[in-house]
Amino acid sequence: xxxxxxxxxxxxxxxxxxxxxxxxxxxxxxxxxxxxxxxxxxxxxxxxxxxxxxxxxxxxxxxxxxxxxxxxxxxxxxxxxxxxxxxxxxxxxxxxxxxxxxxxxxxxxxxxxxxx
Amino acid sequence: xxxxxxxxxxxxxxxxxxxxxxxxxxxxxxxxxxxxxxxxxxxxxxxxxxxxxxxxxxxxxxxxxxxxxxxxxxxxxxxxxxxxxxxxxxxxxxxxxxxxxxxxxxxxxxxxx
Numbered sequence: 696x697x698x699x700x701x702x703x704x705x706x707x708x709x710x711x712x713x714x715x716x717x718x719x720x721x722x723x724x725x726x727x728x729x730x731x732x733x734x735x736x737x738x739x740x741x742x743x744x745x746x747x748x749x750x751x752x753x754x755x756x757x758x759x760x761x762x763x764x765x766x767x768x769x770x771x772x773x774x775x776x777x778x779x780x781x782x783x784x785x786x787x788x789x790x791x792x793x794x795x796x797x798x799x800x801x802x803x804x805x806x807x808x809x810x811x
Numbered sequence: 812x813x814x815x816x817x818x819x820x821x822x823x824x825x826x827x828x829x830x831x832x833x834x835x836x837x838x839x840x841x842x843x844x845x846x847x848x849x850x851x852x853x854x855x856x857x858x859x860x861x862x863x864x865x866x867x868x869x870x871x872x873x874x875x876x877x878x879x880x881x882x883x884x885x886x887x888x889x890x891x892x893x894x895x896x897x898x899x900x901x902x903x904x905x906x907x908x909x910x911x912x913x914x915x916x917x918x919x920x921x922x923x924x
Contacts, residue, residue, distance in 0.1 A: 703859055704851070738901055738915030740816070746910050785853065789909045796861050797868065797909030798844070803853040
Protein backbone atom coordinates (compact mmCIF):
# COMPACT_ATOMS: atom_id res chain seq x y z
CA UNK A 696 0.00 0.00 0.00
CA UNK A 697 1.08 3.54 -0.65
CA UNK A 698 2.18 5.66 2.28
CA UNK A 699 3.85 8.90 3.21
CA UNK A 700 5.76 9.79 6.34
CA UNK A 701 6.51 13.17 7.82
CA UNK A 702 9.17 12.42 10.42
CA UNK A 703 9.03 15.77 12.23
CA UNK A 704 6.00 16.88 14.22
CA UNK A 705 7.37 20.42 14.42
CA UNK A 706 10.05 22.46 12.71
CA UNK A 707 11.29 25.76 14.11
CA UNK A 708 13.22 28.20 11.96
CA UNK A 709 14.25 31.82 12.32
CA UNK A 710 12.73 34.36 9.96
CA UNK A 711 14.94 34.86 6.93
CA UNK A 712 16.57 31.45 7.22
CA UNK A 713 15.94 28.63 4.75
CA UNK A 714 13.38 26.04 5.76
CA UNK A 715 12.90 22.37 4.97
CA UNK A 716 9.90 20.21 5.80
CA UNK A 717 10.58 16.54 5.20
CA UNK A 718 8.44 13.91 3.50
CA UNK A 719 9.27 10.36 2.48
CA UNK A 720 7.04 8.08 0.50
CA UNK A 721 6.48 4.45 -0.32
CA UNK A 722 4.66 3.67 -3.54
CA UNK A 723 4.51 1.06 -6.23
CA UNK A 724 4.98 2.62 -9.61
CA UNK A 725 5.53 6.29 -10.32
CA UNK A 726 4.59 8.56 -7.42
CA UNK A 727 2.19 11.46 -7.69
CA UNK A 728 3.10 13.71 -4.74
CA UNK A 729 1.51 16.82 -3.30
CA UNK A 730 2.14 19.42 -0.60
CA UNK A 731 -0.64 21.30 1.17
CA UNK A 732 -0.64 24.01 3.84
CA UNK A 733 -3.27 24.52 6.52
CA UNK A 734 -3.72 27.77 8.41
CA UNK A 735 -5.71 27.86 11.67
CA UNK A 736 -9.42 27.20 11.25
CA UNK A 737 -9.05 26.78 7.48
CA UNK A 738 -9.04 23.91 5.04
CA UNK A 739 -5.94 22.62 3.29
CA UNK A 740 -4.57 24.71 0.46
CA UNK A 741 -2.59 23.25 -2.42
CA UNK A 742 1.05 24.37 -2.67
CA UNK A 743 2.64 22.20 -5.35
CA UNK A 744 2.77 18.78 -6.93
CA UNK A 745 5.17 16.39 -8.59
CA UNK A 746 3.81 14.23 -11.38
CA UNK A 747 6.73 13.81 -13.74
CA UNK A 748 9.60 15.80 -15.19
CA UNK A 749 11.96 18.18 -13.41
CA UNK A 750 12.89 17.02 -9.91
CA UNK A 751 12.65 20.58 -8.56
CA UNK A 752 9.06 21.73 -8.46
CA UNK A 753 8.08 25.34 -7.83
CA UNK A 754 4.82 26.24 -6.18
CA UNK A 755 2.85 28.95 -4.44
CA UNK A 756 4.16 31.55 -1.97
CA UNK A 757 7.81 30.93 -2.92
CA UNK A 758 7.82 27.27 -1.91
CA UNK A 759 9.53 24.56 -3.87
CA UNK A 760 10.04 20.85 -3.40
CA UNK A 761 12.74 18.46 -4.45
CA UNK A 762 11.80 15.00 -5.66
CA UNK A 763 14.50 12.40 -4.99
CA UNK A 764 13.70 8.99 -6.36
CA UNK A 765 16.68 7.18 -4.87
CA UNK A 766 15.88 8.48 -1.37
CA UNK A 767 12.09 8.27 -1.92
CA UNK A 768 11.77 11.78 -0.60
CA UNK A 769 9.84 14.90 -1.51
CA UNK A 770 11.03 17.62 0.86
CA UNK A 771 9.42 21.05 0.90
CA UNK A 772 11.79 24.02 0.90
CA UNK A 773 11.83 27.78 0.94
CA UNK A 774 14.99 29.90 0.69
CA UNK A 775 13.90 32.55 3.19
CA UNK A 776 11.19 31.88 5.77
CA UNK A 777 8.53 34.40 6.74
CA UNK A 778 6.62 34.57 10.02
CA UNK A 779 3.45 34.24 7.91
CA UNK A 780 4.66 30.80 6.73
CA UNK A 781 3.89 29.44 10.20
CA UNK A 782 1.24 26.78 9.61
CA UNK A 783 0.62 23.04 9.40
CA UNK A 784 2.05 21.33 6.30
CA UNK A 785 0.87 18.06 4.81
CA UNK A 786 2.48 15.78 2.27
CA UNK A 787 0.19 13.51 0.25
CA UNK A 788 0.52 10.73 -2.31
CA UNK A 789 -1.97 9.49 -4.82
CA UNK A 790 -3.17 5.94 -4.34
CA UNK A 791 -4.85 4.01 -7.11
CA UNK A 792 -7.75 1.88 -5.91
CA UNK A 793 -10.14 -0.55 -7.51
CA UNK A 794 -11.91 0.42 -10.70
CA UNK A 795 -9.26 2.88 -11.82
CA UNK A 796 -10.23 5.51 -9.29
CA UNK A 797 -7.90 7.39 -6.99
CA UNK A 798 -7.68 8.60 -3.45
CA UNK A 799 -4.99 10.50 -1.59
CA UNK A 800 -3.02 9.39 1.44
CA UNK A 801 -1.88 12.17 3.75
CA UNK A 802 1.00 12.35 6.16
CA UNK A 803 0.40 13.27 9.77
CA UNK A 804 1.47 16.86 9.23
CA UNK A 805 4.41 19.02 10.31
CA UNK A 806 3.87 22.22 12.22
CA UNK A 807 6.20 24.95 11.02
CA UNK A 808 7.00 27.81 13.39
CA UNK A 809 8.92 30.74 12.00
CA UNK A 810 10.37 32.85 14.79
CA UNK A 811 10.78 36.59 14.39
CA UNK B 812 -15.58 31.42 -7.23
CA UNK B 813 -16.86 30.05 -3.93
CA UNK B 814 -14.94 26.76 -4.37
CA UNK B 815 -15.96 24.20 -1.74
CA UNK B 816 -18.48 25.37 0.84
CA UNK B 817 -19.21 23.51 4.04
CA UNK B 818 -22.01 24.15 6.52
CA UNK B 819 -22.28 24.43 9.45
CA UNK B 820 -18.88 25.65 10.64
CA UNK B 821 -19.46 24.51 14.22
CA UNK B 822 -21.90 22.16 15.87
CA UNK B 823 -22.38 20.51 19.24
CA UNK B 824 -24.42 17.32 19.32
CA UNK B 825 -25.63 15.10 22.09
CA UNK B 826 -24.86 11.40 22.01
CA UNK B 827 -27.38 9.58 19.84
CA UNK B 828 -28.46 12.62 17.85
CA UNK B 829 -28.17 12.71 14.09
CA UNK B 830 -27.13 15.44 11.70
CA UNK B 831 -26.06 16.11 8.15
CA UNK B 832 -22.91 17.98 7.22
CA UNK B 833 -23.40 19.82 3.98
CA UNK B 834 -20.83 20.21 1.22
CA UNK B 835 -21.23 21.87 -2.15
CA UNK B 836 -18.74 22.78 -4.87
CA UNK B 837 -19.13 25.02 -7.89
CA UNK B 838 -16.12 23.86 -9.93
CA UNK B 839 -17.86 20.97 -11.73
CA UNK B 840 -15.44 18.52 -10.16
CA UNK B 841 -16.31 14.86 -10.56
CA UNK B 842 -14.44 13.59 -7.49
CA UNK B 843 -15.57 14.53 -3.98
CA UNK B 844 -14.26 13.36 -0.61
CA UNK B 845 -15.02 13.50 3.08
CA UNK B 846 -12.17 13.44 5.61
CA UNK B 847 -11.92 13.70 9.33
CA UNK B 848 -8.95 15.36 10.97
CA UNK B 849 -7.93 14.38 14.47
CA UNK B 850 -4.96 15.96 16.27
CA UNK B 851 -1.66 14.38 15.23
CA UNK B 852 -3.41 11.91 12.94
CA UNK B 853 -3.49 13.69 9.62
CA UNK B 854 -6.58 13.22 7.47
CA UNK B 855 -8.53 10.00 7.31
CA UNK B 856 -10.81 9.33 4.35
CA UNK B 857 -14.41 8.58 5.33
CA UNK B 858 -16.19 8.32 1.98
CA UNK B 859 -15.56 9.40 -1.57
CA UNK B 860 -17.50 9.78 -4.79
CA UNK B 861 -16.35 9.66 -8.40
CA UNK B 862 -19.51 11.21 -9.76
CA UNK B 863 -23.23 11.66 -9.22
CA UNK B 864 -24.82 8.44 -8.03
CA UNK B 865 -21.48 6.74 -7.23
CA UNK B 866 -20.06 6.57 -3.73
CA UNK B 867 -17.68 4.26 -1.91
CA UNK B 868 -16.17 3.73 1.52
CA UNK B 869 -12.83 5.09 2.60
CA UNK B 870 -10.70 4.10 5.56
CA UNK B 871 -13.10 5.01 8.39
CA UNK B 872 -16.73 4.79 7.13
CA UNK B 873 -18.38 3.27 10.21
CA UNK B 874 -21.05 5.53 11.68
CA UNK B 875 -21.40 7.65 8.53
CA UNK B 876 -23.39 7.66 5.32
CA UNK B 877 -23.22 9.72 2.15
CA UNK B 878 -25.17 10.37 -0.99
CA UNK B 879 -24.33 12.12 -4.26
CA UNK B 880 -27.46 12.99 -6.19
CA UNK B 881 -25.85 15.91 -8.05
CA UNK B 882 -22.35 16.82 -9.17
CA UNK B 883 -22.32 19.79 -6.80
CA UNK B 884 -23.48 18.30 -3.49
CA UNK B 885 -22.01 15.59 -1.27
CA UNK B 886 -23.65 15.55 2.18
CA UNK B 887 -22.31 13.44 5.05
CA UNK B 888 -24.81 11.95 7.48
CA UNK B 889 -24.16 10.93 11.09
CA UNK B 890 -27.03 8.74 12.26
CA UNK B 891 -26.25 8.05 15.93
CA UNK B 892 -23.61 10.45 17.12
CA UNK B 893 -20.91 9.03 19.39
CA UNK B 894 -18.10 10.81 21.28
CA UNK B 895 -15.55 9.12 18.99
CA UNK B 896 -16.96 11.18 16.13
CA UNK B 897 -15.81 14.42 17.73
CA UNK B 898 -13.50 15.79 15.07
CA UNK B 899 -13.02 18.34 12.34
CA UNK B 900 -14.60 17.26 9.08
CA UNK B 901 -13.34 18.41 5.70
CA UNK B 902 -14.96 18.07 2.33
CA UNK B 903 -12.77 18.21 -0.76
CA UNK B 904 -13.19 17.98 -4.51
CA UNK B 905 -10.93 17.38 -7.47
CA UNK B 906 -11.08 16.96 -11.21
CA UNK B 907 -9.60 14.24 -13.32
CA UNK B 908 -7.61 11.11 -12.81
CA UNK B 909 -5.65 11.84 -9.66
CA UNK B 910 -3.04 14.22 -11.05
CA UNK B 911 -5.00 17.28 -10.01
CA UNK B 912 -4.92 18.79 -6.51
CA UNK B 913 -7.84 18.66 -4.17
CA UNK B 914 -9.76 21.77 -3.16
CA UNK B 915 -10.87 21.83 0.45
CA UNK B 916 -13.64 23.53 2.33
CA UNK B 917 -12.92 25.25 5.64
CA UNK B 918 -14.28 22.40 7.71
CA UNK B 919 -17.00 21.64 10.21
CA UNK B 920 -15.93 21.43 13.83
CA UNK B 921 -18.15 18.86 15.51
CA UNK B 922 -18.30 18.03 19.21
CA UNK B 923 -20.33 15.12 20.56
CA UNK B 924 -21.13 15.42 24.24
